[in-house]
């Protein structure tokens with residue numbers, strides 16, 4: 119049995135609970151998992167001292183009516199006393215929760231998360247949690263940090279772990295920006311499609327592709343985090359401070375106070391993006407936002423490129439990501455492609471990490 123504590127029950131966290139509940143009610147889980155703790159930024163709900171599963175019917179109301187103030191120390195202590203294997207799932211994008219990872223690990227709690235911050239932030243912190251996890255024999259799985267549920271991290275770990283040499287990892291790593299440019303700058307003009315850049319950003323947010331604050335997509339930081347995560351797994355000490363990243367947020371909107379204000383003002387910049395699109399079109403090209411991990415030449419980067427319409431990255435659909443691993447064993451790249459954002463596929467990645475932990479800790 120694996121006892122699960124979930125921190126963050128927003129878009130992705132709620133979908134994870136839905137997927138878990140559905141599999142539990144179908145009795146289709148490969149190994150038993152149960153949710154014994156839930157938290158959002160304000161309140162948390164811990165089950166009893168028998169670690170019975172929280173009744174997930176109407177959990178949102180119960181979290182509010184029976185929850186007590188969120189206290190990550192109490193959350194950790196509760197899970198650490200569990201007689202079974204215990205896992206913390208961090209479904210936030212919050213740095214304070216990340217700062218708590220060393221405490222989770224010291225308490226013997228495994229971690230599953232789609233939150234990119236621990237793996238792309240301060241390099242010393244990243245190395246500290248990796249070393250601590252090894253020492254404490256704690257598993258940290260974060261498949262959904264790159265490509266949502268696509269098997270990107272697992273594939274890279276397998277390539278590196280079996281001694282392959284990474285020559286380059288290149289791709290479209292953002293579901294939001296894939297959707298945005300596939301719609302705004304298509305390979306063939308869609309007759310009658312007159313959506314503006316700002317309209318498409320709004321739809322991407324409504325579809326659940328964007329970060330909680332969509333500026334983190336448009337300024338390139340979300341893709342930069344993914345490039346840093348993959349680079350570190352490939353053995354290079356990338357850092358957000360030194361990676362060249364093309365920020366697409368127009369200068370006048372960089373200082374606005376809130377995400378809402380940013381979205382309200384974005385239509386003012388539609389002409390700017392129209393000009394970029396037309397300049398590409400005049401050369402028979404399309405705009406695509408591309409990330410590259412380049413261990414050989416030391417030229418990792420994140421940039422908006424004009425690509426020929428025959429380029430494999432030009433013909434993606436919807437919110438698809440494409441990740442191409444060029445390695446010594448795969449000189450013709452090993453390619454992973456599919457939906458790279460949205461609650462359903464992200465929760466799938468988290469859920470499958472949970473199942474892997476259940477399998478790897480079952481005796």
Ligand SMILES: NC(=O)C1=CN([C@@H]2O[C@H](COP(=O)(O)OP(=O)(O)OC[C@H]3O[C@@H](n4cnc5c(N)ncnc54)[C@H](OP(=O)(O)O)[C@@H]3O)[C@@H](O)[C@H]2O)C=CC1
Pocket residue numbers: 125126127128129130131157158159160188209210211212214215232233234262263266293326327328329330458459460461464
């Ligand atoms: N959307 C996607 O396609 C993908 C998302 N991700 C990642 O998934 C994560 C979650 O995204 P999403 O569900 O959209 O985010 P939401 O903003 O919808 O939800 C975040 C949740 O975290 C809670 N939270 C925030 N701070 C704290 C805190 N200090 N302590 C406890 N709980 C806290 C929030 O609580 P409250 O409601 O009280 O504020 C909320 O429940 C992010 O890291 C994102 O980058 C990764 C891959 C794909």
Ligand SMILES: N[C@@H](CC=O)C(=O)O
Pocket residue numbers: 263264265266291292293294295327328329335340458459460
């Ligand atoms: N905002 C991100 C979500 C997944 O990481 C994206 O659009 O890819």
